[in-house]
Amino acid sequence: MPLTEEWEFMTFILFLVFLATCVAAGSTGALFAPGTWYRDLRKPAWTPPGWVFSVAWTSLYLLMSWAAARVAVVEGSGLALALWALQIALNTLWTPVFFGLHQMRTGLVVISLLWVSAAAAMLAFFQVDTLAGALLIPYVGWVSIALCLNVSILRLNPEQGADPN
Structure with a gap:
């Protein structure tokens, strides 16, 4: 990758675009806050405290955006970026x-697909740019925790697990 000022500016603009995408995905957390329903569910002892989620997601969205911006300027990165787009769509859902x-x-199905797509995106990013792939490792780790939390909450609250439809 050439390291010219123009190239760095383009990468920064791409970073902002990817960050805006992550902010849009993250905004669903404000629109659909956990609320009383979630607070009243039985949860495993290892459930992270509430404040950890905002710190984690802020950090992860910054890393994800940086990774995607690095990959976006590399020729032949279409598959990697398509996988990134898929995982952020599932993240939003x-x-x-x-x-x-x-x-x-249904959430378990969505987060399982999210995990697969995030892991695939990470592997594809490694093929394009090693640092970009490494930047997605914490995200895949966090989605792994969220997946396990979804499974555990479902098991601890089987009466709540039945979808109303």
Whole structure:
């Protein structure tokens, strides 16, 4: 990759575009806040405290945007970017399904697909840019925790797990 000022400016603009995408995805957390329904569910002892989620997501969205901006300037990165787009779409979908609709089983399907697409994006990023792939490792780790949390909450609250439809 050439390291000219113009190239760096373009990468920064791409970073801002990807960050705006992440902010849009993250906004579903404000629109569909966990609320009383989630607070009243039985949760495993290892559930992170509430404040961790905003710190984690802020950090992860910055890393994801940086990774995507690095990959976007590399020729032949179409598949990697398509996988990134898929995972951010699924990321956006999970919160309204789980917290908004209270559909834990459907949420489990969504977050499972999210995990697969995030892991695939990470592997594709490694093929294009090693640092970009490494920047997605924490995200895949966090989605792994969220997936396990979704499974555990569903198991601890089987009466809540039945989708109303």
